[in-house]
Amino acid sequence: MAPAHPAGGSVCRECGAAYKATDLAQEFCRPACRIAWNNRARLRGAKLYEAVMTWRVLRQPGALAVVTALVSTFLDEDRAAGRRWRPRTFNPKTGRRERRK
Template sequence: MKSLLQGPPEKPAGGQGAGPGPLCPECLQPFSRAHPGQLFCSPAHRDAWNNRATVRGRVLTPLAIVTRATRGGSRGDIATGRQARRDHDRLVQRWIEEDRAAGRMDWPTYLRLRYRVGFDPLG
């Protein structure tokens, strides 16, 4: 199996060479897509991923905004900016380790898949 940093294995175009299929970001198991934009093997895994991302985002968003607005604590409210940067970095690292331990796809690979199926965060 390829490293997840290189991207999950995909079925070759045209159905040639029966590869393992795409990997579900939640369980890293291959599955057959019902439609071209399907990223998860089941609605339960999609919901688990999205619910976890929502909870994490609610915590991380204010920290990320303050970190950016204070340039990591070098402008404006320096003390708050530095604390926000530290908390942001610690949470992200904690979640990376949690996901790895739980056998989930890493976020760069997941976002690459989202972009590949037409995700536009600015649209």
């Protein structure tokens, strides 16, 4: 796996390719990678929403285990595809997500 920030550039969150970032908040090498990442995030978010609502509303035993199992599955899928999860921070002053340095 490539380093998080190669000399003078960045690594795409989706495909792992090194690229020259035009600004600090840029996370993807091309629009197709950004779209693929966001589509996957939306799908995963919908799955997690259902699991969390089931856990909170029905309070079924083991429902929280379903949430953690989903996250583990997501991480396993990402590792298998060569994607590395990196935290992002939200800057309330700019209203943008920014990478940690």
